[in-house]
Amino acid sequence: xxxxxxxxxxxxxxxxxxxxxxxxxxxxxxxxxxxxxxxxxxxxxxxxxxxxxxxxxxxxxxxxxxxxxxxxxxxxxxxxxxxxxxxxxxxxxxxxxxxxxxxxxxxxxxxxxxxxxxxxxxxxxxxxxxxxxxxxxxxxxxxxxxxxxxxxxxxxxxxxxxxxxxxxxxxxxxxxxxxxxxxxxxxxxxxxxxxxxxxxxxxxxxxxxxxxxxxxxxxxxxxxxxxxxxxxxxxxxxxxxxxxxxxxxxxxxxxxxxxxxxxxxxxxxxxxxxxxxxxxxxxxxxxxxxxxxxxxxxxxxxxxxxxxxxxxxxxxxxxxxxxxxxxxxxxxxxxxxxxxxxxxxxxxxxxxxxxxx
Numbered sequence: 001x002x003x004x005x006x007x008x009x010x011x012x013x014x015x016x017x018x019x020x021x022x023x024x025x026x027x028x029x030x031x032x033x034x035x036x037x038x039x040x041x042x043x044x045x046x047x048x049x050x051x052x053x054x055x056x057x058x059x060x061x062x063x064x065x066x067x068x069x070x071x072x073x074x075x076x077x078x079x080x081x082x083x084x085x086x087x088x089x090x091x092x093x094x095x096x097x098x099x100x101x102x103x104x105x106x107x108x109x110x111x112x113x114x115x116x117x118x119x120x121x122x123x124x125x126x127x128x129x130x131x132x133x134x135x136x137x138x139x140x141x142x143x144x145x146x147x148x149x150x151x152x153x154x155x156x157x158x159x160x161x162x163x164x165x166x167x168x169x170x171x172x173x174x175x176x177x178x179x180x181x182x183x184x185x186x187x188x189x190x191x192x193x194x195x196x197x198x199x200x201x202x203x204x205x206x207x208x209x210x211x212x213x214x215x216x217x218x219x220x221x222x223x224x225x226x227x228x229x230x231x232x233x234x235x236x237x238x239x240x241x242x243x244x245x246x247x248x249x250x251x252x253x254x255x256x257x258x259x260x261x262x263x264x265x266x267x268x269x270x271x272x273x274x275x276x277x278x279x280x281x282x283x284x285x286x287x288x289x290x291x292x293x294x295x296x297x298x299x300x301x302x303x304x305x306x307x308x309x310x311x312x313x314x315x316x317x318x319x320x321x322x323x324x325x326x327x328x329x330x331x332x333x334x335x336x337x338x339x340x341x342x343x344x345x346x347x348x349x350x351x352x353x354x355x356x357x
Contacts, residue, residue, distance in 0.1 A: 007052045013092040014085075016068040017044040019051040021059035030063045031101040032357060033150065035090060037067050039109025039159075039334075040075045040195065044068045046108065049335040050348045057352045063100070065093055067111075075110065078194030078203075079211055083117025087148075090122065094148055103147050104154035104231075106351065108334045109246060110195060112160025116215055116224060119155070122148040123227035145230040152231040153356050158347075159239055159333055163250040163304045164212050165199040201300060213300060216307035228311055233356050235314040237347060240274060241321055242329040252315050253308050262317060270346045275317035282309040314354075318347055 008022040020030070034054060036047035044066040051064040069085040070077075094100055107115040125145045146152065197203040201210035208214065215224045228234060238251035240262055248259060262274040318333055320326045323343050331337070332344040 014069045014089045017066040019064040032062045033100045033103045034064045037107035037111035039111045043071045049338045076193040079113045079198045082114045086118040087121040103150035106156045108158045112157030119227035120222040120224035123223045154233045155231040156235045158237045159246045161246045161250045164201045167301045237316045239329045240319045242326040245330045270350045274319045277315045279313045
C-alpha cells in the first residue's frame with residue numbers, strides 16, 4: 001500500500017494477470033496499458049513485484065498486464081510464434097478495456113525480442129488508419145503510428161539479447177571460448193528448439209535471412225522498425241557483468257569499442273545503476289566510421305547494431321558486483337522473486353521515475 005492505495009490483481013485474457021489500483025468506482029480509470037513480458041521458461045509471476053510497484057506509484061495512470069500467452073515451454077516455440085500469440089493477447093485485452101488510450105511494453109530477456117515482433121505485427125500508420133492499409137512511410141514520417149490503435153509511449157527491455165546470442169561473449173557462461181560458442185550454435189536447438197535457432201541466428205525459414213536480421217527492418221506486412229520508431233522512448237537496461245545468460249553488448253545494442261567505462265553508482269537512489277547514456281539515431285555513414293575501429297565485429301551482428309541504432313535509445317547500465325548473489329544478475333535486474341532478488345528494486349524504481357505518461 002502507498003498513499004492509501006491498495007493494489008489489486010485478477011486473471012485476465014489467456015490466463016494473464018492484470019494489476020491495478022483498488023479504488024472507488026467513481027474514480028477515473030487509468031488509460032495507459034503497460035504490457036509486461038517475461039523471458040524464456042517464465043511466467044506471469046516474474047513481473048509481479050515490478051507490476052505492483054508501478055501501480056502503487058502511478059495508481060490513476062497505469063493498468064498493468066502481465067502476459068501469459070507464452071509461459072513455460074511455450075517460450076521454446078520461436079520468437080515469431082510467441083510474437084503472434086502476444087499480439088492476439090494484447091488485442092483481446094484492448095477489446096475488454098475500451099478506455100485505454102496509450103500503450104507501453106516492459107520486457108525481460110527473450111521477451112524483449114517477442115515484444116519487438118509483436119509491435120511489428122500491431123503497428124499501423126495513423127495516415128492510413130481509415131483504410132486499414134499498412135505504412136510505407138519514410139523513416140521520419142513513419143514515427144506517426146499506433147500500436148493496436150493505442151498511442152505508443154515507452155518500449156523498455158531488460159537484459160534482452162537484441163543482437164542474438166551467437167557472437168563472442170554474448171552468452172557469458174560459455175566463458176568467451178570460441179570452440180564452446182561454435183558448439184553451442186550447433187546444438188542449441190536441442191535444448192531451446194526454434195527459439196534457440198532464432199537466438200543463434202541459425203534459422204533459414206524458406207531461404208530467408210535469420211528472423212532477428214529481418215526484425216531490424218520493415219519486412220513486408222511486419223513493420224518492425226516503423227513500430228519501434230513510433231514509441232516516444234526506447235530504453236535498454238543491461239547488466240555490465242555477472243549476467244551469465246545475456247551478455248552486456250547484446251543487451252545494450254553496442255559494439256565492443258562502444259562499451260563505456262563504469263565505476264560506481266551515479267545516484268544514491270539507484271545504487272546499482274552505474275552508467276546512463278542517451279544515444280541519438282545514427283545514420284549509415286556514422287556506423288561505417290565506427291565499425292572500422294572495431295577489430296572484433298561479426299558482419300551479421302554489425303548489421304543488427306547498425307539498423308537498430310537508426311532510432312534513438314536510452315541506455316541504462318546496471319551492476320550488482322557488490323551483491324552476495326551477483327551471479328543471479330539476470331534475475332535480480334528484474335526482481336524475479338522478491339524475497340531473493342530484492343536488490344534490483346532500485347532498477348524498477350528508476351523505470352518508474354523515468355516512465356513517460
